[in-house]
Amino acid sequence: MRNTALFSMRNLRLGILSAGALVFLAPYIWMISTAAKSREEIFSSSLTLLPQHWALWENLAKAFTRVPMGQLLLNGLIVCGLIFFFQVVIAIPCAYAMAKLKFRAAQTMMTLVMLGLLIPIHATALPIYVALNKAGMLNSYFALSAPFFISVFGIFLFLQFFRAMPDDLISAARLDGMSELAIVNRVIVPNAWPAVTAFAIFSVVAHWNDLFWPLIVITGTERATPPLGLLFFRAAEAGDDYGALMAATLIITLPLVAAFLLAQRRFIEGITLTGLKG
Amino acid sequence: MREIAVSGPLPADQTTARQAAIRAARREERVAWQLAAPAIVLIIVLILLPTLAVFVFSLTNYELGYDDFQFVGLDNYIELFGDRTFLISLKNTAVYTAIVTPFSVFIGLGVALLIESETRGRAFFRTVYFLPVASLLVAMATVFQYLLHPTIGPVNAMLSMLGIAGPNWLGSSSTVLISLAIIGIWQSVGFNMVLFLAGLTAIPRELYAAAEVDGAKGSWERFRLVTWPMLGPTTLFVTTISVINAVKVFETVKTLTEGGPNKSSEVLLWTIYQEGFVYLRVGYASAMTVIFLAFLIVLMLVQYRVLDRRVHYT
Numbered sequence: 389m390r391n392t393a394l395f396s397m398r399n400l401r402l403g404i405l406s407a408g409a410l411v412f413l414a415p416y417i418w419m420i421s422t423a424a425k426s427r428e429e430i431f432s433s434s435l436t437l438l439p440q441h442w443a444l445w446e447n448l449a450k451a452f453t454r455v456p457m458g459q460l461l462l463n464g465l466i467v468c469g470l471i472f473f474f475q476v477v478i479a480i481p482c483a484y485a486m487a488k489l490k491f492r493a494a495q496t497m498m499t500l501v502m503l504g505l506l507i508p509i510h511a512t513a514l515p516i517y518v519a520l521n522k523a524g525m526l527n528s529y530f531a532l533s534a535p536f537f538i539s540v541f542g543i544f545l546f547l548q549f550f551r552a553m554p555d556d557l558i559s560a561a562r563l564d565g566m567s568e569l570a571i572v573n574r575v576i577v578p579n580a581w582p583a584v585t586a587f588a589i590f591s592v593v594a595h596w597n598d599l600f601w602p603l604i605v606i607t608g609t610e611r612a613t614p615p616l617g618l619l620f621f622r623a624a625e626a627g628d629d630y631g632a633l634m635a636a637t638l639i640i641t642l643p644l645v646a647a648f649l650l651a652q653r654r655f656i657e658g659i660t661l662t663g664l665k666g
Numbered sequence: 667m668r669e670i671a672v673s674g675p676l677p678a679d680q681t682t683a684r685q686a687a688i689r690a691a692r693r694e695e696r697v698a699w700q701l702a703a704p705a706i707v708l709i710i711v712l713i714l715l716p717t718l719a720v721f722v723f724s725l726t727n728y729e730l731g732y733d734d735f736q737f738v739g740l741d742n743y744i745e746l747f748g749d750r751t752f753l754i755s756l757k758n759t760a761v762y763t764a765i766v767t768p769f770s771v772f773i774g775l776g777v778a779l780l781i782e783s784e785t786r787g788r789a790f791f792r793t794v795y796f797l798p799v800a801s802l803l804v805a806m807a808t809v810f811q812y813l814l815h816p817t818i819g820p821v822n823a824m825l826s827m828l829g830i831a832g833p834n835w836l837g838s839s840s841t842v843l844i845s846l847a848i849i850g851i852w853q854s855v856g857f858n859m860v861l862f863l864a865g866l867t868a869i870p871r872e873l874y875a876a877a878e879v880d881g882a883k884g885s886w887e888r889f890r891l892v893t894w895p896m897l898g899p900t901t902l903f904v905t906t907i908s909v910i911n912a913v914k915v916f917e918t919v920k921t922l923t924e925g926g927p928n929k930s931s932e933v934l935l936w937t938i939y940q941e942g943f944v945y946l947r948v949g950y951a952s953a954m955t956v957i958f959l960a961f962l963i964v965l966m967l968v969q970y971r972v973l974d975r976r977v978h979y980t
Contacts, residue, residue, distance in 0.1 A: 397885075401784050408777065409794045412852065415809045416797070418820060422812060435823050482705035490691055491698035497706070504713045506966050510914065510935055511959045512716035514723065514942050514952055518730065538708035568697045597802050599917045600935070604943050615804035619921065622808065630812050637805035648800040652793055655800060656860050 419641075423447050423634035430630050447635035454624060454632070456609055457639060460617035467532045467613055468592045474537040475591060476584065483546035484572050488558055501547075504540030509601055517604055531605040532613065536595065542587055549583040550576065589651075589658025596644060614640045720959070723952035730946035742953035752954065754929050755937040758843060762933060763912040765847040766854070770908050771901070773851065774858025779893070781859070782866045783885075792863070796856035803853060807921040810849050811836065836922055839930035846931060849918050854911060858904050865900030869893065906969040913961060934958055 417437065422430060426443040451457055486494045512535070520531050557579070561571045577584070599615040606612050609620055621636050648655045724742055728735040746752050781791050798806065813821050814835035822832030835845040873892045882891050916935040919925065925932040925940070938958060942951030 398784070401780050402786060405777070405780050405784060405787075405791050409791055412794055412798065412855075415806055415813060415852075418813055419809045431818055435820060435827075478704045478708060481701035485698040485701040489698040489701075490694045491702070492695065493699070493702070497702065500706075500709050500714075504709055506963050507713055507717055507959070508914070508962065510916075510938070511720060511955055511962075512713060514948055514955060515716040515719035516712070517943065518719075518948060521730065535712055538705060538712050540709065540713070543705060568694075568701065572701070593800065597804070597917075599804050599920060600939070603920065603939075615802060615917075618802075618804055618808065630815075630818075633808060634812065637802075637808050641802045641805045644800055644802065645797065648797070649793070652789075652796075656792075656796060 419634050419638055422630055423638050425631055427629060427631055443631060444635070447631040448639070450629070450632035451621070451636035451639055455617055455621040455636070457617070457636070459609070460612055460614050460640070461643070463529075463532075463611055463617075464596055464614045466529055468595050470529060470533040471536045471595050472588055472591050474533070475539040475542050476587070478537060479539055479542035480546055480577065480580070481569070481572050483543050483550055484568075484576055486543075487547050487550035488553075488555070489568070501540045501543050504538075505544065509535060513601065513604060520605060526605050527607060527611055529611065532602060532611065535601065539591065542591075545587055546580065546583055549580055553579060585654055586658040589655055593644065593655075593658070717959075720952045720955050723949050724956045726949045728949040728952075730948055735949065738949070742950050745950065746953055746957070751929060751932060752937060755932045755934050758930070758932055759913060759915070759934045762843055762847055762850070762915055763909055765844065766850040766912040766915075767905060767908045769847075769851045770854040770858055771905050773855045774904065775862050775897075775901070777855065777859045778862035778866060779889070782863065792859070795859050798853045799856045803917045804921050806853070807849060807918045810845075810918075811922055814845055837927060839927050842923055842927065842931045846915070846918050846922070850912060850915060854908060858908065861904050861907075862897070862900060865897050866893070869896045903969065906965060910962065910965050910969070913958075913965070 421437045421439070424442055424444040424447070425439040426441050426446070429439055429441065429443075482497070485491050486497050491497075516535050517526075520526055525531050553576070557575055558571060561575045566574070596613075597615060598613070599619075602613045602616045603619075606616055609617060612620060618636060618640055622633060725737055725739060726735045727738050727741075777791075777795055781788055784791075813819050816822060816832065816834040816837060819832075819835075821835070825832040833841045835841050869892065873896065874888055877888055877892050882888050914935060915933050916939070919931055919933055919936045920939075923931040925936050934954070935958070938951050938954045941947050941954060
């Protein structure tokens with residue numbers, strides 16, 4: 389009896405899920421384990437997860453001293469903040485005008501937005517790079533963030549959300565004598581909070597993780613974002629001090645993973661929005 | 667609505683009322699333009715003009731650093747199709763996509779089905795499988811580089827315990843694409859899983875009951891008769907997104923192989939990056955970009971059509 393219970397369908401399912409989960413978690417487990425090991429221990433190629441001699445602090449110290457880790461994280465924060473701020477400030481009024489005002493160009497705008505959704509940064513990168521280079525503005529926060537100030541996806545998302553908002557809310561605000569800009573600020577934005585948070589997560593995850601654009605416009609560590617900084621760190625270490633390297637990856641991966649674990653539902657919502665963008 | 671309210675009652679006031687309504691409409695139109703203006707300007711400056719410029723550049727021999735350039739017609743495109751690196755790059759991108767797409771779609775579907783039918787630890791498993799999507803890919807690629815290291819990596823250490831001599835995963839031209847594909851699959855399964863989970867919850871429970879009445883007893887029968895057909899639109903949607911994302915592979919290649927060894931992991935975006943931003947041959951790289959964009963647009967149009975169909979189903 390006990391045998392049949394052990395091999396029941398349910399336990400088989402749980403077994404497969406658990407085995408898969410272990411495979412998916414393995415990189416994280418090894419990352420933490422290796423970050424705590426000394427160089428000699430890593431090269432002895434042992435499969436033990438717990439280090440015999442703890443070197444976590446040593447490795448973390450290396451990661452913080454050989455590249456300006458604090459600066460990298462700050463750069464990531466500034467760039468993501470700038471991008472998100474401008475995206476929202478520009479997309480929300482536009483989406484409001486398209487959704488709720490008598491706007492004859494709304495149809496044309498919709499075509500523009502759909503067209504914009506087809507074109508990724510990889511396609512526009514060359515001319516934007518040439519222009520920034522001509523203007524002598526490479527290696528700056530502006531170069532890192534400006535190409536993303538417009539998010540047609542943001543406009544699209546907010547448009548869908550605003551269309552579902554009741555008109556009465558806006559009419560009431562108009563009767564109170566509010567200007568359209570005040571309506572956007574004090575009526576629309578507070579009510580669009582779920583859409584704003586979902587978009588914030590979508591935007592921050594995309595730009596915190598992006599390597600393609602920072603690689604193109606940044607050459608030094610001064611303005612490097614975390615992914616680019618990690619590449620510099622690896623180059624400086626000749627790529628064989630895996631302990632320090634794993635400590636660095638740990639530091640850089642942690643902020644988003646921690647945020648994800650704290651707000652999972654919102655994260656999954658926000659990131660799967662990419663599905664629409666592709 | 668406001669127009670009707672204002673122009674309703676007195677005939678004598680009608681003309682002035684209508685004028686007021688027209689004025690109000692004009693004012694609203696003007697405000698709308700003001701609110702949309704920054705977005706319109708930026709769409710033109712950051713999306714439309716650069717896209718147009720890529721097309722124009724692709725017809726020139728423009729190189730960054732040399733200020734004069736000539737129009738060379740379709741020469742760049744002709745050169746492309748005789749360029750060994752570009753052809754290898756196209757082939758590798760196709761192979762990578764052909765490996766990653768089916769695995770990430772079907773593993774994503776499998777995990778979603780298991781999680782859906784399992785009551786224990788549902789939230790936990792969803793979190794675990796989704797974790798790679800929220801992680802920094804460049805960082806995780808570095809971890810994979812250690813895991814797949816030919817001499818000190820745990821993967822080969824485990825294989826040798828089983829008596830198998832592990833390959834030089836990222837260092838040999840026969841396994842490098844497969845290794846990159848494994849990372850690609852690991853990274854994208856969670857994303858597909860979440861989309862499938864959403865699709866599964868949308869299937870009405872009564873359909874399963876009805877299928878049971880009709881004699882579908884086993885779980886395979888239920889899957890074949892109800893789940894799979896009902897998930898059709900989701901599956902198509904997930905597949906197109908997976909293809910698009912696989913075609914855009916760049917981060918792992920830059921971090922781990924830089925196209926090597928011997929061009930065996932040369933992929934489209936990497937080749938464009940090299941030509942355009944390292945060798946600064948803007949004209950030639952633009953021609954590649956145009957071809958890349960053409961691929962993407964075809965895929966996106968498929969996706970839009972799939973989305974349209976999805977609306978009809980739900």
